Amino acid sequence: MDKDIPSPRRGEMDDDVYPVHLLDNANDYRNLFMSYLFRFKDILDSDKLADSLTKLLEIGDWRKLGGRLRLKEDGQLEIHVSQSFTTQRPAMAFTHDTFSESIETHPLGRGLPQVSGTNSPSVQKLSTDLRPFAGSPSAPKTIKELIDRDAPILSIHVTTFTDSTVVVISWPHVLMDAMGLQALMRNWSLVLNNKAASVSPVLGTQDDILQEADSQIQNNDKRQELAVEKLAPGPLGMAYLVLRFLWLMLWSPGFEERTILLPQRHISQLQAQALGEIAGKDEHEQKPFVSEGDVLAAWAAQILAASQPRGPMTVANFINVRFRLSIFQAAGGEYIQNLLQFVYAPLSLQSLAGPLGPCALSYRKHMAAQSTEEQVLGYLHMQREHVKARKRLRLIFGDAGASMLTVNNLAKIDFFRIVDFAPAVVGEGERLVKGACNGQDASHIKDASHVKQTSRANPPGTIVYYHPLVLNKPSVLTSHFRVLGKDHAGNCWLTGTFPARTWGGFERALESL
Incomplete structure (x- = not known):
């Protein structure tokens, strides 16, 4: 860590403490709990996703994102981060659902916009509430719930279908805006691609820019x-x-x-x-x-x-x-x-x-x-x-x-090009459907190398929506x-x-x- 960057102070249980800056503390941000849903036409290894994100949150002040919110006596928020992440106190809440059917036939999956054969302008009505993709209905959705449950700030829910994967990342808006999420997704991709040495440092964690x-x-x-x-x-x-x-x-x-x-x-x-x-x-x-x-x-x-x-x-x-x-x-x-x-x-x-x-x-x-x-x-x-x-x-x-x-x-x-989860791909869903071996259904195949190759618009491991x-x-x-x-x-x-x-x-x- 650069010697000119202030170190986090110590708090309860020897935690590192990061302030929540002035504008982040505004009630407008406190009252919003955000999620971004990323759809892949690939089958992703959820363990690789979890491991690589944990590794990112162990690097320098990226650790701030692996903390828990606390309310100070003056009513302001701060973030407490344990010295090391454990199974009892993980860097994030990570959950995973698997369905043995195509995303297009699942009641929740088919509520997403149609991304195949999309070469004409269209208006598509969302056929269902997409928030269940973010995980359990009982998961924290307010600042108070996060604090009361000592829950991680970040939560990741992965839903795997036979031809697609949906990854949803959720956080309280006090933590960051969409550009902060872009930085997280870009550096997460670097770690997943064995490029941890290229991860950018997190700045301004103690002093508000x-x-x-x-x-x-x-x-x-x-x-x-x-x-x-x-x-x-x-x-x-x-x-x-x-x-x-x-x-x-x-x-x-x-x-x-x-x-x-x-x-x-x-x-x-x-x-x-x-x-x-x-x-x-x-x-x-x-x-x-x-x-x-x-x-x-x-x-x-x-x-x-x-x-x-x-x-x-x-x-x-x-x-x-x-x-x-x-x-x-x-x-x-x-x-x-x-x-x-x-x-x-x-x-x-x-x-x-x-x-x-x-x-x-x-x-x-x-x-x-x-x-x-x-x-x-x-x-x-x-x-x-x-x-x-x-x-x-x-x-x-x-x-x-x-x-x-x-x-x-x-x-x-530009999430379409920033997110690169290619090393976590264990099956290319688009090719598994379009290029089934000898006309047979290949949705069960884990290794896309055994499947007839067909063209696709996006590289494996990138999002389609x-x-x-x-x-x-x-x-x-x-x-x-x-x-x-x-x-x-x-x-x-x-x-x-x-x-x-x-x-x-x-x-x-x-x-x-």
């Missing part, structure tokens, strides 16, 4: 006005919003979660359309640009707007400050914590009802204005002060009369749109939670592509 970043703005005499403050509703607006949320709790329009498959050619078509609609007339002028992410967010906002009473909309988009602050550029390691920011794009009725290009450009301009280093530093300072005073994040911005859409673009995380879940699922009061990223076939996977009537708009939009 955001406190250091915050000191920059406090010492800056020329700090900028925070752009998002211009969108803050006044007292009357806040009162209206409270009444509106109460109404939604009583008269929810009925939100449904579905998955969208959008092949690359259709994304390129949408982006080309948008760029054509905003192209400058003067060839000497700098041409405006909108990214695929901008176009997808605007596309979803326009479809939502068309399915509800006419009016403005505020699009709240997650960004990760790891990519926005210079303090992270030469980090040389992983920050396993929550490093998220909301940026808000108020979209007018005219923008929502007009061409796609100008709507995407308006969205992009609002995102850019709130994402500069100075603005991000100001936002973090505002949130830190708010959490100190009220124990929660300040998240309500925008026109009180506008509808709301939350957007989370996870494409940069993933799905974020909230285990202690709260009431849905606003629409959500999530970009998962592109699989090895170039298909973009999207998920959304929208009123049922909005999904008809998505289906019609896909038919017109």
Whole structure:
């Protein structure tokens, strides 16, 4: 361990103690228990998965993720980690189910989106609640349950079918965001591939990097006005919003979660359309640009707007400050914590009802204005002060009369290529089904080398789909749109939670592509 990195202090039973940093302690994160579901078209050795993850959590300050939560006298959380992991006090909770049938025939497995023959755009309704994939219903799903049971922070549940494996990793949101999970999955893959020497160190486990970043703005005499403050509703607006949320709790329009498959050619078509609609007339002028992410967010906002009473909309988009602050550029390691920011794009009725290009450009301009280093530093300072005073994040911005859409673009995380569990593959399910020996069923075969080889889009040990879940699922009061990223076939996977009537708009939009 680097001598400049503070060592964890000692606590009860000679445990190492890691603090839970200020923003991670916010009630907004305390109230969420997350899971990410990863689907493989391979049969994986669960013992190899468990052993390799344990080895990772024994390296340096990766040990923090193998700890238990404790509540201090002042109400703040901290993490206690034993000096060594044992069967009585393991690094994580690891459970495993095996079914002697295909994933497509199992009642829970067939509830997942269809990933075979996916070369056309589609909207797929989840046919069942996927949370049982995360393990026993009695497993901890709250901070209190974790503390009361002295349970590990991380839990892994593996479900093995005759042709597929589903791996679900669960954790309380106070531990990390999705980029923290990406770091975990990437370094887990390294250990599994016998590359433990290449594992990145975990940084900022004792001293909060955001406190250091915050000191920059406090010492800056020329700090900028925070752009998002211009969108803050006044007292009357806040009162209206409270009444509106109460109404939604009583008269929810009925939100449904579905998955969208959008092949690359259709994304390129949408982006080309948008760029054509905003192209400058003067060839000497700098041409405006909108990214695929901008176009997808605007596309979803326009479809939502068309399915509800006419009016403005505020699009709240997650960004990760790891990519926005210079303090992270030469980090040389992983920050396993929550490093998220909301940026808000108020979209007018005219923008929502007009061409796609100008709507995407308006969205992009609002995102850019709130994402500069100075603005991000100001936002973090505002949130830190708010959490100190009220124990929660300040998240309500925008026109009180506008509808709301939350957007989370996870494409940069690229789980489809980051996860590499190839050494744990004991059978390639896709080939076992498509390339059965002499036409016989080969689902029982453990060694894929005995099976006729057929082409597959993704390398063995990589995922074909993933799905974020909230285990202690709260009431849905606003629409959500999530970009998962592109699989090895170039298909973009999207998920959304929208009123049922909005999904008809998505289906019609896909038919017109």
